[in-house]
Amino acid sequence: MTATNLRQDQRMDQIMAVLLRSGVLLAASLVFIGGVVYISRHDSPAIDYRVFQGEPEELRTVGGILREAAKFHGRGLIQLGLLVLIATPVARVLFSVFAFLYERDWTYVAITMIVLALLCYSLFGGGGL
Amino acid sequence: MHTLEFTLLVGMGSLLAGFLGSLTGLGGGVVIVPMLTLLFHVDIRYAIGAALVSVIATSSGAAAAYVKEGYSNVRVGMFLEIATTAGALVGAAVALHLHVSVIAIIFGLALIYSAYSSLPEKSEQTTDVAPDRIATWLRMDSSYPTDKGMARYHVRGVLLGFGLMFGAGVLSGLLGIGSGAVKVLAMDRAMKLPFKVSTTTSNFMIGVTAAASAGIYLSRGYIDPGIAMPVMLGVLGGSLVGARVLAGAKVRSLRLVFAVVIGFLAVEMIYNGFAGKM
Numbered sequence: 001m002t003a004t005n006l007r008q009d010q011r012m013d014q015i016m017a018v019l020l021r022s023g024v025l026l027a028a029s030l031v032f033i034g035g036v037v038y039i040s041r042h043d044s045p046a047i048d049y050r051v052f053q054g055e056p057e058e059l060r061t062v063g064g065i066l067r068e069a070a071k072f073h074g075r076g077l078i079q080l081g082l083l084v085l086i087a088t089p090v091a092r093v094l095f096s097v098f099a100f101l102y103e104r105d106w107t108y109v110a111i112t113m114i115v116l117a118l119l120c121y122s123l124f125g126g127g128g129l
Numbered sequence: 130m131h132t133l134e135f136t137l138l139v140g141m142g143s144l145l146a147g148f149l150g151s152l153t154g155l156g157g158g159v160v161i162v163p164m165l166t167l168l169f170h171v172d173i174r175y176a177i178g179a180a181l182v183s184v185i186a187t188s189s190g191a192a193a194a195y196v197k198e199g200y201s202n203v204r205v206g207m208f209l210e211i212a213t214t215a216g217a218l219v220g221a222a223v224a225l226h227l228h229v230s231v232i233a234i235i236f237g238l239a240l241i242y243s244a245y246s247s248l249p250e251k252s253e254q255t256t257d258v259a260p261d262r263i264a265t266w267l268r269m270d271s272s273y274p275t276d277k278g279m280a281r282y283h284v285r286g287v288l289l290g291f292g293l294m295f296g297a298g299v300l301s302g303l304l305g306i307g308s309g310a311v312k313v314l315a316m317d318r319a320m321k322l323p324f325k326v327s328t329t330t331s332n333f334m335i336g337v338t339a340a341a342s343a344g345i346y347l348s349r350g351y352i353d354p355g356i357a358m359p360v361m362l363g364v365l366g367g368s369l370v371g372a373r374v375l376a377g378a379k380v381r382s383l384r385l386v387f388a389v390v391i392g393f394l395a396v397e398m399i400y401n402g403f404a405g406k407m
Contacts, residue, residue: 013203020193020336024186028365035358039133046135047355052172054350061348078354082182082361086343088189089336096207107267111208115337118214122221122344 012099016092023088030081038074062123090119132355139169140359147187147367152374153384154328155247155391156307156335157364158184162236163394167401171356173229173236177305178352181343183364184307188336190365191372192329200329202322205269205284209294210337213312216298217341224303225349233402236304240395244388246310263287273326282323290320302342307335 058064059079068076093116100108130138142164143157150157158180165176192201224232264270264284272281293315297308309331316327346352 013201016203017193020189024190024193024365027186028362031358031361034354035136035362038354038358039136042132044132046130046132049169049171049175049353049356052174055353056350059354060350060352075354078358079352082343082347082352082354082357085182085185085189085361086340086347089185089340092189093207093210093337096203105268108204108207111211115207115210115214118211118218119337119341119344122214122218122341123348124344 012096015099016095019092019095020088023084023091027081027085027088030084031078032081034069034074034077034079034081036074037072037077041074086123090116090123093119135169136355136359139165139356140363142168143183143360143363144367147183147364147369148371148374149367149383149387150364151187151191151368151371153247153387154309155243155387156184156309157187157368158306159240159243160391160394161360161364162305163240163398165356165360166233167394167397173232174351175353175356177224177232178343178346179357179360180305181339181346182352182357182361184305184339185336185343186361186365187368188307188332188339190369192333192336200273200325201333202269202271202273202284202326202330203333204267204271205316205320205322206330206334208267208269208287209291209315210334212291212294213298213301213334213338214341216295216300217302217338218298218345220299220302220304221342221345222302223299225345227303230402230405232303233398237395237397237399237402239300239304239306239308240391240398243306243310244391244395246314247384247388259283259285261285261287271326273323280323282326283321285321286319290315293319298338298341301335301338302345305339305342305346307339309335 058068059075062083065076065079065083069080093112097109097112097116100112143161146160146164147157150159161180161183162173162176165171165179166173260270260283264287269284272279293311297311297315300311301308312331312334313327316322316331317324
């Protein structure tokens with residue numbers, strides 16, 4: 001690896017750190033706000049989680065979660081925060097694709113694209129597994 | 130139990146789990162599932178969903194600090210993520226078809242391994258190994274900061290590491306844990322990375338691996354906002370505090386206590402699995 005390459009890698013690391021930190025911060029804020037809304041409106045005995053029922057449709061798809069969050073529903077906002085959290089590592093991988101493209105490191109562009117494809121499959125097509 | 134009470138209790142338990150997990154290096158996710166199932170009687174599928182989410186939060190938070198310091202090897206991490214994400218997809222798909230008792234038993238065994246692997250003090254390896262053909266082609270060799278300035282190192286055993294990483298991914302998708310112990314084993318022993326590089330690179334990869342299985346758990350309806358909210362906030366807060374304390378703390382005895390607690394939880398999970406109590 002040449003010196004310029006090494007410096008390039010370090011700059012890439014710096015941006016990546018900022019990206020990860022902002023993603024986690026945004027996710028935690030959304031989950032916290034959603035939690036406050038959720039608790040303030042649910043002054044009832046907690047749900048019995050002993051029985052597994054699975055989440056309703058609107059809390060398990062990207063479109064459904066966005067609609068629920070837009071209505072300012074507590075559970076929808078929490079789910080949106082969790083979606084942002086899941087998207088944070090995905091965004092990091094997407095950023096790496098561009099960073100390796102910029103370096104013209106084609107092997108790693110390909111490697112990173114494979115990882116990205118696997119992640120997208122899980123988020124958008126994984127329900128059918 | 131009221132919603133507020135449940136949220137606060139789970140939140141405090143998660144705070145403690147995140148704190149101890151970050152101090153001992155075992156990660157908070159590993160005790161979340163036993164805590165939720167054994168203490169709060171939550172179905173193990175909800176528990177795994179919530180644990181996965183907390184794993185992404187702590188890993189991304191910690192990775193931000195590590196990449197900045199220049200310890201983690203981004204190329205090694207990215208290449209091995211092919212194996213871990215593919216494994217995670219397989220693990221999550223298998224989990225959907227396994228009986229909860231079987232998952233509980235496998236979970237218990239994985240806990241015992243995590244507890245065991247955390248026990249011996251690892252010494253910093255400075256053995257200079259010869260370059261490896263595949264690693265050279267993939268330009269994995271790099272350097273990391275030490276007391277005496279930047280030290281260069283070579284990467285070995287790429288294929289064996291890749292295979293072990295696939296296994297780590299399967300476990301992560303199946304059980305909702307980071308599988309940090311297996312990841313470090315692959316990079317430390319098989320690929321001969323310096324210890325500091327392998328732990329931080331592993332941390333860097335855990336978030337991506339967990340995101341791969343979390344996508345499936347979310348679209349399957351296994352991630353419940355009412356449980357995931359206190360778990361995620363608690364573990365994240367606890368691990369941030371733990372990372373601050375870590376600098377001046379004597380973790381040796383604490384690590385031993387935590388390992389014993391995890392071993393005990395593991396036995397109870399396995400017993401419950403066999404007794405059909407999950």
